Amino acid sequence: MAPAHSTTKTNPTVEPLDGALGRINIDEPRWDQTTYEGRAKHFFTITNPLNLLKGDKELEEARRIVLGYKAGEKVPGLTVDKLWNAKHVYDSAFHPDSGEKMFILGRMSAQVPCNMFITGMMMSFYKTTPAVVFWQWVNQSFNAIVNYTNRSGDKPITNKTLGTAYAMATTGATATALALNALTKKAPPLIGRFVPFAAVAAANCINIPIIRQRELVDGIPVTDKTGELKIGESSLAAKSAITKVALSRICMAVPGMVLPPILMNYLETKTHFFKRYPWAPAPLQIAVCGACLVFATPLCCALFPQRSSMKVSQLEPSLQKIAASHGIDEVYFNKGL
Incomplete structure (x- = not known):
C-alpha cells in the first residue's frame, strides 16, 4: 500500500495541507505497511519511550488535531510534519479501535523502560525460589496490563477473564x-541463565490466548480493504491475530534474554569484573536489556502488519457468503499488539 501522499522536490515538512499534497489519509500509517521497513519505521515512532513524557495537554492537542483533520476541519498553520507528529503521538497513547486513552503502563511506549527493568531483574535473581516467584509475578502483572490495554477490537475483557489469564500465566511461568x-x-x-527466557516464552503462550479468549469465541471485526465495510466477526481471524502476537512477543524477548546471559557468563567465568564490582550484575543486565529492547521491540512488533489480512476462503462459511456477495476476496482486521 503506497503512502497516502506523494513527495515533492520542495520542502514537504512545511507544505500547507491545502497545497499541492492534497488530503492525507491519516487512517493509515505514514509509511508503507506492506513492507517490513515501513512497519519498522511506524513502530519506532509509537514505541519511542520519549512519548511517555507527553503530558495530558500535549496528548489532547494531538487528539484534537487528528480528529479535527479527519473530520475535515482546517487547522491554521498545520503542516504535513505537524500533522504526522500529532498522529504519532495520538497512536502512542490512544487505542486504535476504541479511541480511548490507554493506561500509561500498557502503552507500547512503556515497553522498553518497563521490560528492561523487569527482564534485568529476572535474569539477575533467577536462582532462588522466592526471587523466581516474585519476578515472574511482576513480569506477568505487567504483561496482563499490556495485553488488556492493547486487546483487539472494542470488546471489554471481564475481570474473571483477566484474573484467570493472570493467574494461569503466572503459575505457568513460575512452574x-x-x-x-x-x-x-x-x-x-x-x-541456567536461559531459564527466565524459557519461562517468559511459556507464559506468553498461556497469557495471550486466555486474555483474549473472548475474541476466540465471539470473533474480531473483519472488514474490506477500506475498513468501511464490516463483513462480520471472525473467530478464525482472532486465532490468526493471537498467534501472530504471541510469536512477536517471544521474538521480542530473544535479544534481551539471550545476549545478556552470554555476556554475564563471560564476565563471571572469564574475568574478575564481578569480583571487583560485586554490585554490577543487576545494573549491567538492566542496561544491556534496555539497549536490546530499544531495537527489538519495534522490529518485532513489525514482523506482522497490525492491520493484518486473510483470504476470504479462510473465514467461516457464513462470512465467506457475505464477503462473496460484495465481491471481496480478502478481509482485514486489527491483530492487536
Whole structure:
C-alpha cells in the first residue's frame, strides 16, 4: 500500500495541507505497511519511550488535531510534519479501535523502560525460589496490563477473564522456571541463565490466548480493504491475530534474554569484573536489556502488519457468503499488539 501522499522536490515538512499534497489519509500509517521497513519505521515512532513524557495537554492537542483533520476541519498553520507528529503521538497513547486513552503502563511506549527493568531483574535473581516467584509475578502483572490495554477490537475483557489469564500465566511461568532450575542445577552455568527466557516464552503462550479468549469465541471485526465495510466477526481471524502476537512477543524477548546471559557468563567465568564490582550484575543486565529492547521491540512488533489480512476462503462459511456477495476476496482486521 503506497503512502497516502506523494513527495515533492520542495520542502514537504512545511507544505500547507491545502497545497499541492492534497488530503492525507491519516487512517493509515505514514509509511508503507506492506513492507517490513515501513512497519519498522511506524513502530519506532509509537514505541519511542520519549512519548511517555507527553503530558495530558500535549496528548489532547494531538487528539484534537487528528480528529479535527479527519473530520475535515482546517487547522491554521498545520503542516504535513505537524500533522504526522500529532498522529504519532495520538497512536502512542490512544487505542486504535476504541479511541480511548490507554493506561500509561500498557502503552507500547512503556515497553522498553518497563521490560528492561523487569527482564534485568529476572535474569539477575533467577536462582532462588522466592526471587523466581516474585519476578515472574511482576513480569506477568505487567504483561496482563499490556495485553488488556492493547486487546483487539472494542470488546471489554471481564475481570474473571483477566484474573484467570493472570493467574494461569503466572503459575505457568513460575512452574516452568522452577522446574528448569531444578533440571539445570548440574548443567553449565550458562544454561541456567536461559531459564527466565524459557519461562517468559511459556507464559506468553498461556497469557495471550486466555486474555483474549473472548475474541476466540465471539470473533474480531473483519472488514474490506477500506475498513468501511464490516463483513462480520471472525473467530478464525482472532486465532490468526493471537498467534501472530504471541510469536512477536517471544521474538521480542530473544535479544534481551539471550545476549545478556552470554555476556554475564563471560564476565563471571572469564574475568574478575564481578569480583571487583560485586554490585554490577543487576545494573549491567538492566542496561544491556534496555539497549536490546530499544531495537527489538519495534522490529518485532513489525514482523506482522497490525492491520493484518486473510483470504476470504479462510473465514467461516457464513462470512465467506457475505464477503462473496460484495465481491471481496480478502478481509482485514486489527491483530492487536
